[in-house]
Amino acid sequence: FSSIFGNRGPGFGGGESRRSAGRRGQDVEMELGIFLEETLSNESKKVTFQVPQYNPAGQHVSNTSKSLNVKIPAGVTDGERIRLKGQGAPGIGGGANGDLFLIIRFAPHPKFDIEGENLIITLPLAPWELALGAEVAVPTLTGKINLKVPAGSQNGQRMRAKGHGLLNKKGERGFLFVQLKAVMPKTSDDEVKALWQELAKKAAFDPRENF
Template sequence: MDFKDYYKILGVEPSADDKAIKAAYRKLARKYHPDVSKEPGAEDKFKEANEAYEVLGDAQKRAEFDEIRKYGGQHGRPFQAPPGWENRGGGGGGFDNGDFSDFFSSMFGARGGSPFGRGQQQQRSAGRRGQDVELELAIFLEETLSKDSKQISFQVPQTNAMGQRTGFTTKTLNVKIPAGVTDGERIRLKGQGAPGLGGGANGDLFLTLRLAPHPQFDVEGHDLIITVPLAPWEAALGAKVAVPTLTGRINLTIRPDSQSGQRLRVKGMGLTNKQGERGDLYAQLKVVMPSQSDAKARELWSKLSEQAAFDPRANWSK
């Protein structure tokens, strides 16, 4: 029987913590998932990663495996069974291993008991936890302010009693978007993934939230930026401009002699943070020239230039 070094399979050191082990497993699972990977042998590597995480992701199984590593095999030497191994009954008394290897079955047997026995076998549930489901969910900026739930539909893998993939089913949920979400934030919905096997717990649904681009607003943290186009005379003389927000329009006062690129702050009209407080809206002014002008308009511009005697590049000579 070949020794399997689960640390090498996941590509982590034996001293790795639970977070590093989980991250390594997720990386391999995404890379070799049979539904998406085109690499040769992807399915076998996917099964190996699952088996490695089944052991290293469980504190008790990991402790037992660490003890077994002391008996050789991890450095290429023939594997030597530890004392009490012969009491395990090989493959576990008819236990259906699903996608697990003979090495795993010999370690944990029909009920996953310790291979060291010490005169008794620990009883552990033979149930397997269901697969987690990863999903990216696009969120409109307006939805981050809404108290209504968002309906989502996604594919959940289905397996038979042996743990073999049999297809997918569509699941629909109403999800409440948490206050203060940011782009790329990941939330967990416990038990909403694939069903477990043999009484095992359901997997979880992990949603990675993506803020959908808005045609009018840019996002900076929990603040919003909107560009407000102004005619030259509006910037020069001042004006009242109706400016859109996520919840309606407001009248913004433009003071005389305003500058292009200037930002005006509208307090409390941005996105909501984790504390339920809203950020600000910044109206960035942009002076826009008419695309066309007739002879009369050009005459007026000429008179204005003479009257104003203004050189916008005067600082270049300094």
């Protein structure tokens, strides 16, 4: 009946109500760069983005700027897509608003690399600190911790500090892996060289014995 009568009457198949139904607004997607420290914070982060505006005919007419205070979810990961319902473009003709999708991007950190929920930091040490042991202050995302490097530690060896990594979905923090790196003095005078030579003779150590 509706095809015969052209949907003119309100009693024929509800065609008029379908034609006047609103259209859902467009979703908006944007990348959100955050610092590693912000993944541990309870404070909200201000996000500003562009929202497309459409006329009743569905034609794009302009963009408006919109700002929100967004709380970063615990355990968020790099590349994760977060949905904020109803924060996208407004609906047309009474339709529902679209959604805002935030794609999380971790900003590179000058000290830490990321390995899942764990962090990695390289700790420079003098050769004698590896040989004799040392207690060294190591940076974390929330301050510094004192790390005891055992005597006889090896270059490239990893130590770990529990609870100083990133948050996971359970609200627990991963490990901070501390990678030991021997660093030689840039210059040395004749007296220092003589001490190295004496050490080489007394140690009688061949690092390539099984090479």
